[in-house]
Amino acid sequence: MEIKAEKMNRKNNSGVNSMKELTEELEVKFGNRAEADVSAAAYTTYRTGGNFEFLVKPLNIEEMTFILSYAKAKDVPVTILGRGSNILVSDSGLPGITIFTGLMNKIYFPELPDTSAGKSVSVRAEAGALWDSFVTGCLRRGLGGYEKTSGIPGSVGGAVRMNAGAYGCETADFLESFTVITPEGKLISYQRAEVEFSYRYSGFPRNYTVVSAEFRLKQADPEKLLAIRSEILASRRQKQPLDYPSAGSVFRRPAGDYASRLVDICGLKGLSRGGAAVSEKHAGFIINKGGATATDIYRLIREIQKTVMEKTGVRLEPEQVLLGNFENC
Numbered sequence: 001m002e003i004k005a006e007k008m009n010r011k012n013n014s015g016v017n018s019m020k021e022l023t024e025e026l027e028v029k030f031g032n033r034a035e036a037d038v039s040a041a042a043y044t045t046y047r048t049g050g051n052f053e054f055l056v057k058p059l060n061i062e063e064m065t066f067i068l069s070y071a072k073a074k075d076v077p078v079t080i081l082g083r084g085s086n087i088l089v090s091d092s093g094l095p096g097i098t099i100f101t102g103l104m105n106k107i108y109f110p111e112l113p114d115t116s117a118g119k120s121v122s123v124r125a126e127a128g129a130l131w132d133s134f135v136t137g138c139l140r141r142g143l144g145g146y147e148k149t150s151g152i153p154g155s156v157g158g159a160v161r162m163n164a165g166a167y168g169c170e171t172a173d174f175l176e177s178f179t180v181i182t183p184e185g186k187l188i189s190y191q192r193a194e195v196e197f198s199y200r201y202s203g204f205p206r207n208y209t210v211v212s213a214e215f216r217l218k219q220a221d222p223e224k225l226l227a228i229r230s231e232i233l234a235s236r237r238q239k240q241p242l243d244y245p246s247a248g249s250v251f252r253r254p255a256g257d258y259a260s261r262l263v264d265i266c267g268l269k270g271l272s273r274g275g276a277a278v279s280e281k282h283a284g285f286i287i288n289k290g291g292a293t294a295t296d297i298y299r300l301i302r303e304i305q306k307t308v309m310e311k312t313g314v315r316l317e318p319e320q321v322l323l324g325n326f327e328n329c
């Protein structure tokens with residue numbers, strides 16, 4: 001369940017013998033878009049966690065390729081950060097270079113042919129675009145498909161990686177193709193059919209970074225699409241604890257059941273550790289009530305898993321990605 005960033009090799013083969021030296025080189029190229037010791041609380045929807053050792057914000061594919069190739073050459077671990085809405089960063093922070101995709105956020109809407117409903121159209125979005133801005137932009141133009149995913153607070157790249165979805169619709173459903181960068185800096189484009197997608201799973205290598213994606217959407221009545229969006233957003237507001245920081249559903253859906261139902265019947269609603277608590281409104285969410293540390297959240301996750309296992313025999317698997325070191329929690 002943990003993604004452990006390898007301890008950085010601070011004396012590596014490249015002649016660069018400290019992180020400071022290494023990051024100074026990036027600061028020269030990226031100016032104030034490169035920074036050391038940045039709090040994860042500012043970049044994650046849990047609003048907590050330790051520091052990213054070094055955070056850099058590329059504006060385009062060329063800059064992204066440069067950073068990845070640079071990190072590879074210097075043997076520095078890299079983590080890709082979208083909108084931080086599905087991650088928990090440990091209190092000890094995340095070593096290496098974290099690449100924030102949020103400035104690569106263009107969405108290319110095509111000139112729409114003046115046709116009746118039903119014709120399909122391609123829309124391209126960069127990985128760091130907000131998923132919900134992409135969805136809204138499509139619906140307003142009468143491009144239907146993703147209306148039921150309204151309100152998912154991640155990025156386009158995060159949605160492709162996680163195959164995010166809601167109310168029976170997943171990112172993969174209208175995905176046409178997407179482009180990734182390998183750790184060596186090579187660009188590869190995949191057609192949707194070439195990659196396996198399933199529930200919250202994408203089958204391309206974990207160390208590939210999505211840089212853009214194309215979606216094939218059908219023309220439909222914008223008013224109807226926007227009405228569906230409104231219903232979905234109202235349903236989310238009604239069911240989810242949106243007044244508190246969280247990272248959405250903590251656990252994957254177990255076969256034939258719902259994690260929230262199991263957490264609820266085990267009597268765990270409201271259970272808290274430090275500033276973290278199981279939401280009373282939606283038992284599948286852990287909320288930051290104020291001042292929660294990543295350790296509080298991690299301990300709560302473990303405790304829920306243990307209790308649900310003991311009482312129901314079901315092993316809940318986290319959907320959220322744990323970054324950094326949680327060994328001593």
Ligand SMILES: Cc1cc2nc3c(=O)[nH]c(=O)nc-3n(C[C@H](O)[C@H](O)[C@H](O)COP(=O)(O)OP(=O)(O)OC[C@H]3O[C@@H](n4cnc5c(N)ncnc54)[C@H](O)[C@@H]3O)c2cc1C
Pocket residue numbers: 045079080081082083084085086087101127128151152153154155156157158159160161162163164165166208209210211240242246247248249321
């Ligand atoms: C209130 C709330 C409601 C939510 N509701 C839903 C929901 O209904 N359905 C749902 O599926 N999710 C939901 N989520 C979870 C989350 O929004 C999604 O998983 C989203 O797709 C994550 O995108 P992100 O950009 O925030 O990714 P991050 O959290 O930044 O990263 C998640 C993972 O994706 C990787 N990643 C990010 N960008 C890229 C990229 N460009 N290339 C390769 N890897 C990348 C990261 O390295 C990390 O492993 C919810 C979260 C919140 C806070």
